[in-house]
Amino acid sequence: xxxxxxxxxxxxxxxxxxxxxxxxxxxxxxxxxxxxxxxxxxxxxxxxxxxxxxxxxxxxxxxxxxxxxxxxxxxxxxxxxxxxxxxxxxxxxxxxxxxxxxxxxxxxxxxxxxxxxxxxxxxxxxxxxxxxxxxxxxxxxxxxxxxxxxxxxxxxxxxxxxxxxxxxxxxxxxxxxxxxxxxxxxxxxxxxxxxxxxxxxxxxxxxxxxxxxxxxxxxxxxxxxxxxxxxxxxxxxxxxxxxxxxxxxxxxxxxxxxxxxxxxxxxxxxxxxxxxxxxxxxxxxxxxxxxxxxxxxxxxxxxxxxxxxxxxxxxxxxxxxxxxxxxxxxxxxxxxxxxxxxxxxxxxxxxxxxxxxxxxxxxxxxxxxxxxxxxxxxxxxxxxxxxxxxxxxxxxxxxxxxxxxxxxxx
Numbered sequence: 343x344x345x346x347x348x349x350x351x352x353x354x355x356x357x358x359x360x361x362x363x364x365x366x367x368x369x370x371x372x373x374x375x376x377x378x379x380x381x382x383x384x385x386x387x388x389x390x391x392x393x394x395x396x397x398x399x400x401x402x403x404x405x406x407x408x409x410x411x412x413x414x415x416x417x418x419x420x421x422x423x424x425x426x427x428x429x430x431x432x433x434x435x436x437x438x439x440x441x442x443x444x445x446x447x448x449x450x451x452x453x454x455x456x457x458x459x460x461x462x463x464x465x466x467x468x469x470x471x472x473x474x475x476x477x478x479x480x481x482x483x484x485x486x487x488x489x490x491x492x493x494x495x496x497x498x499x500x501x502x503x504x505x506x507x508x509x510x511x512x513x514x515x516x517x518x519x520x521x522x523x524x525x526x527x528x529x530x531x532x533x534x535x536x537x538x539x540x541x542x543x544x545x546x547x548x549x550x551x552x553x554x555x556x557x558x559x560x561x562x563x564x565x566x567x568x569x570x571x572x573x574x575x576x577x578x579x580x581x582x583x584x585x586x587x588x589x590x591x592x593x594x595x596x597x598x599x600x601x602x603x604x605x606x607x608x609x610x611x612x613x614x615x616x617x618x619x620x621x622x623x624x625x626x627x628x629x630x631x632x633x634x635x636x637x638x639x640x641x642x643x644x645x646x647x648x649x650x651x652x653x654x655x656x657x658x659x660x661x662x663x664x665x666x667x668x669x670x671x672x673x674x675x676x677x678x679x680x681x682x683x684x685x686x687x688x689x690x691x692x693x694x695x696x697x698x699x700x701x702x703x704x705x706x707x708x709x710x711x712x713x714x715x716x717x718x719x720x721x722x723x724x725x726x727x728x729x730x731x732x733x734x735x736x737x738x739x740x741x742x743x744x745x746x747x748x749x750x751x752x
Contacts, residue, residue, distance in 0.1 A: 347456045354452030355406040357413050360384045365448035366399050389419035397423045405455040407432045428462035473588045477612040480581040487574045494567050502554025508542035525564045585611050595619045601714040604670030616659045619709050627706040634659045636699050663698035676719040
């Protein structure tokens with residue numbers, strides 16, 4: 343297949359764990375094309391040599407596939423000498439027809455990039471990439487914490503303790519204190535005294551806390567799981583503080599995102615390090631949704647839709663958006679009404695994905711315009727009065743605009 347070149351000087355990189363294969367393609371003034379192959383190792387000195395070699399070649403484009411995590415070190419080395427490489431999706435490369443079997447991967451990448459048939463993926467600047475490490479590890483710790491809490495639930499149920507039937511969250515302040523006292527072998531009356539604000543009656547709690555078989559092995563495992571849960575919670579707090587400190591310059595965007603129901607400050611922070619605040623990198627909400635992999639597919643034939651399955655994309659952002667959608671579906675807002683309407687015909691899981699897609703489009707518009715989210719189901723004027731009326735009344739009274747008697751009556 344004959345490809346029409348757009349760029350004259352291109353480098354393709356085939357990155358592996360232990361080596362990097364490079365291919366430089368250059369079009370000379372007389373129209374001839376030269377191809378130069380070079381091999382580099384995988385260590386720091388080799389990556390530096392690659393960067394210097396690429397800089398001396400003077401390429402218009404340097405392209406590599408996003409091969410796991412191995413592309414990151416060569417990318418950083420090239421970035422240090424002023425070269426912003428293209429990182430392309432390997433699946434997109436495979437879908438381009440016409441490749442010969444004897445063409446090396448690096449040369450094929452250079453050939454496609456030279457013809458303008460590849461599109462670079464979104465790669466943020468170095469400081470945001472570093473904050474991503476913190477945010478993603480925090481997400482992993484959250485998953486581990488959820489798993490450990492589920493194990494604690496199951497082990498208590500295995501012993502015959504049914505506290506979760508009466509207490510919505512046994513990891514709340516009262517629930518956690520009762521479980522720890524039970525594990526520590528405290529008398530049942532002392533355990534019940536810890537149920538401060540629980541709605542359940544003391545008699546029901548007494549029955550729920552009666553174990554069928556709370557053996558020594560149960561107590562040992564419960565103690566270890568509880569210790570691990572508390573350790574994970576402490577580690578998550580350290581990660582959260584470090585992440586928020588790194589995003590101190592993005593405080594306006596953090597506040598802006600929290601105007602949407604279902605998004606708290608940590609959710610906003612973890613989302614910002616993935617997509618940034620500048621939406622010009624994506625161009626449109628549709629392209630952002632495609633990059634995340636949360637837009638519906640469109641597999642149709644003869645006018646019949648066969649599949650609407652979402653595509654692959656950024657799993658970290660997709661997971662965050664689904665968590666936001668889950669929280670919004672339980673809040674008093676217009677998004678909850680949207681979820682209720684969708685769930686009638688789509689079911690719970692598909693409705694959550696659809697709501698996450700809608701929330702992403704809202705987030706795109708907010709970050710692009712800088713305007714906060716206005717929920718149709720919320721009376722913002724009444725909410726403002728409710729929150730600020732005591733302070734307003736105090737100030738009016740202080741400056742003599744209203745009499746003390748009228749303030750007392752109000």
